[in-house]
Amino acid sequence: MEIVCNVSGREVMTLGLVLDILGVLGLFRYGLPSDAYLEERYVGGDDEKENLLKAKSRIALVLIIVGFALQIAGNYWPTG
16 A cells, blocks of 8 residues: 655655744743743742643644654655
């Protein structure tokens, strides 16, 4: 069974790079999801706001990891 895919390795690597950039921008905006950093940033803050910030920063980390994986996969992507 052959899987037909019209996506080139260059496009996969480009998508990975875009996800990396979005993830880095998210980390600059929301910070790392470490508890110590969040406690310093929001002393006596709202728990709901802190949980939202943690979720956004974790999403940014996932974007970076997935983007990096796509860049690696793009290097080994079969050419048509």
